[in-house]
Amino acid sequence: MTMADPLDKATSKAPATLGEGCxxxxDPADMSPEDGTEFPGAAELWEQLQQEPDSQPKPA
Structure with missing residues (x-):
């Protein structure tokens, strides 16, 4: 098994952007699954994180 070149993805075309500065x-319309837009478990992960007790103290 060969490793993929890590620079292959870095040199690919970035999706178009909307807005300026901060x-x-x-642009969501210009994105595809290859851009990492799919996360089928996002809703389940969010629910799980919301139900866990806050184990870290809040900063003062």
Missing amino acids: LSRY
Whole structure:
């Protein structure tokens, strides 16, 4: 088994952006599964994290 070149993904075309400065974000219409837009377990993970007790103290 050969390892993929880690620079292959780094040199791929980035999706178009909307907005400027701190409001800049990727255009959802220009994104695809190859851009990492799919996370089927996101809702379940969010629910799990919301039910766990807060184990870290809040900063003062």
